[in-house]
Amino acid sequence: MTEARVPILMYHAVADRPNDATRTLSVSPEAFAAQMAVIADRGLTPLTTAGLAARWREGRPLPARPVLITFDDGYEGVHRHALPALARYGFPATLFVSTGWIKGAHDTGGGLDTMLDWPQVRQLADAGVEIGGHSHSHPQLDQLDDLALRTELTRCRDIVADELGALPVSFAYPYGYSSRRVRTAVRENGFAQALAVGNTLARRAQGPYALRRVTVRRGTDAEEFERLLDGRAIGRTFVRDRALTKGYAVVRGTRRIRHRAVDALV
Numbered sequence: 001m002t003e004a005r006v007p008i009l010m011y012h013a014v015a016d017r018p019n020d021a022t023r024t025l026s027v028s029p030e031a032f033a034a035q036m037a038v039i040a041d042r043g044l045t046p047l048t049t050a051g052l053a054a055r056w057r058e059g060r061p062l063p064a065r066p067v068l069i070t071f072d073d074g075y076e077g078v079h080r081h082a083l084p085a086l087a088r089y090g091f092p093a094t095l096f097v098s099t100g101w102i103k104g105a106h107d108t109g110g111g112l113d114t115m116l117d118w119p120q121v122r123q124l125a126d127a128g129v130e131i132g133g134h135s136h137s138h139p140q141l142d143q144l145d146d147l148a149l150r151t152e153l154t155r156c157r158d159i160v161a162d163e164l165g166a167l168p169v170s171f172a173y174p175y176g177y178s179s180r181r182v183r184t185a186v187r188e189n190g191f192a193q194a195l196a197v198g199n200t201l202a203r204r205a206q207g208p209y210a211l212r213r214v215t216v217r218r219g220t221d222a223e224e225f226e227r228l229l230d231g232r233a234i235g236r237t238f239v240r241d242r243a244l245t246k247g248y249a250v251v252r253g254t255r256r257i258r259h260r261a262v263d264a265l266v
Helices: 029-041 049-058 077-089 118-126 146-164 180-188 222-230 239-265
Strands: 008-011 045-047 066-073 093-097 129-133 170-172 193-198 211-215
Touching (some): 008 193, 029 066, 029 222, 045 049, 049 066, 049 129, 049 170, 049 211, 066 077, 077 093, 077 118, 093 118, 093 170, 118 146, 129 146
Parallel strands (some): 008 211, 045 066, 093 129, 170 193
16 A cells, blocks of 8 residues: 655745745745645645654554645745634644743744734634644754753743743754754654644644645745645655755755864863
8 A cells, every 4th residue: 555645835934025034935925826726626635743753653544645734934925814714614733832922921023024923823722723732932942952952942832821821843954954863852842743844735744843834935826835735746846955955855864063172172
């Protein structure tokens, strides 16, 4: 039997006029609404991140043609523009919040554009959007020492729990970067599953802490979006992204080694 391959769509900002920092990884409200219409017209079944992971963990069958709709960071357009389109079709989704970027008592001022506030996050949760963790200040987690890593995860987890009344169970790695140490820390902090990027379809064999996603951005046209849903020509679509990722992985690996050497001398 062929292993199920599930498209997990990764969105960021949904905005008419995104700023320069978020433009590339944003989509217009019209494009987002059209993409949700494609999902409905093709008879796909959206799930939350927790829903997909639980089915795979428990060996339960997936629904017909599953798909995940996920958002990173916590931009205000998710509430203003994405929520009405999701509600129109009754679609669940997952929002991964960087808690230090959400407006309110915990705001560090690091948000890249107009961010959600906590009442809006609660309204999204009440509307069927799963709220997951995305760290507190959105660092490259694999570059942090153990204390800083633990602080990022525990602050994010505890703030979401305090604001929403329930612990988050899903996590997304900022920038998609992780390591065995980071994945272990995510698990130890109570998250049951976590998403990377990878720009390929998700499979159960990837494991619950390294599920892959495909990036939807401002340049994703209707034809490309349908290819993402089908898993067609994904390698060609993201060939430049993968080349950059491999090159940067070498740089980041060198940084980790240098940091550890310095720590050993201190």
